[in-house]
Each structure stands twice: as C-alpha cells, then as structure tokens.
Amino acid sequence: MNAAATAGAQRVGWLGDLDDVQRLAVRWLRHWERDPKQQAELHSLLASGLGVERARNAVAVFGDLMEIGGQYGRRQLCRHGCSCRCLGADEAVFAHMVSAAANGETEDAALLAALVVRPDMAMCFAGLAAEFGMALAAASRVFAARPRPSRPDNQGAKRRNPSEPHVSLASRPTLH
C-alpha cells in the first residue's frame, strides 16, 4: 500500500478528544458496513434517543453520506479499527465536518467536505452531514438528560471528564 493510500489513517489525536457528536460520527463511520452487530447496536442506541422513525431517517441519511462519499470521494476514507482509541486524519475531518454542519457553520462544513468529495458535491455532502449531525446532537442531548445509574462500587472515585481521553496519560504512546 502506498503512502497516499494510508495518509488518511495517520493518527492526529484521540477519540476522547472529541465531543459527543464528533465521537458518535466516528463510531458510525467505523462500523458502517463493517460490523453489522455493532452497526445494529448504534442504530438501536439512536432509536432509543430519537424514536424509531427519526433514527431510521438518520440511518438513511448516513447511508447517503457513505454512498456519495464512495461515489464522488477523492479516495476511500481511511478508518481505524472499531475499538481503536486513536483518531485518524480522515476520521477527524469527517467528525469536524459533521459537527460544523450540525452547528450551522455551513461554509466551514463545505470546506471540510471538499477535502473528502469533489468540490461540486461538497455542499450536498455537507447538507447530508448537517442532517445526520443534528440527529446525533439531538440523541446526545437526550442521553445527557437521562439519569446515570449509580455505581456503588465506585462512589468515592473521581468521575472522569467525558472530554478526557479514555486512556491515562501515562499509558499513552508518544505523539510524534
């Protein structure tokens, strides 16, 4: 495999550095048509937050994103393994495009989309990303509002900040 083909897989950060919507976007990207069981779980998770109908629409929109990306993409998006804690370059672009689009930052989203697909499809791609991102954001708000089950075995432990990486600093490999 040549360098150009793997450039999009370069580690640029950690999944734990992302916000909820971005992290969910990366999980969807990783599991799509790769792990049917995990994909079904993500669908169920979305349905539990949005309801069956809105979740079904969001999945269809994500399918459109992947289809447009596959058909009009500059190259195939590089994805890390489903359980990998690293964040790849392509995954970072995708995650930031989805969140920018969902936040109404249309021009930023279109610029990021143009890194993924050919320029004349960038607005279309960003538009789909906005719809999918807003669904993820709505589901995230529902999940955040739900009471968390208490864990009696861990009452005294310091709660981890969700924006923190899922690995301790000491166990992180050095970034070069």
Added chain:
Amino acid sequence: MTIQSQMTDYVAALPVHDAQALTGENGLAHIRLNDQLYTLRITRAGKLILTK
C-alpha cells in the same frame, strides 16, 4: 396584477415531472443537456441529487 401574483401564475404553470417515474425502480436516470449527461439519483433518505 401584482408582480407576486404573476410569479405565482408562472410557477403554477411549470411542468411537473415525477422523479420516480423518471428514474424507475433503481432510482437512477441520465438526463441529457446538449452533449452532457447528468445523473439524477433518488437517495436512501428520499432526496433528489443531480450530478454531472
């Protein structure tokens, strides 16, 4: 007749094409403009995309 009502009449007189009839079962069709072929696609989410 106001400009707005003229516009309304103009829009109402535009031809209407059924995208599903244009694309058939697979949701894809080509539309020719001069010597260029465009692709019309109905997506999974029920959107319509026209591309070169």
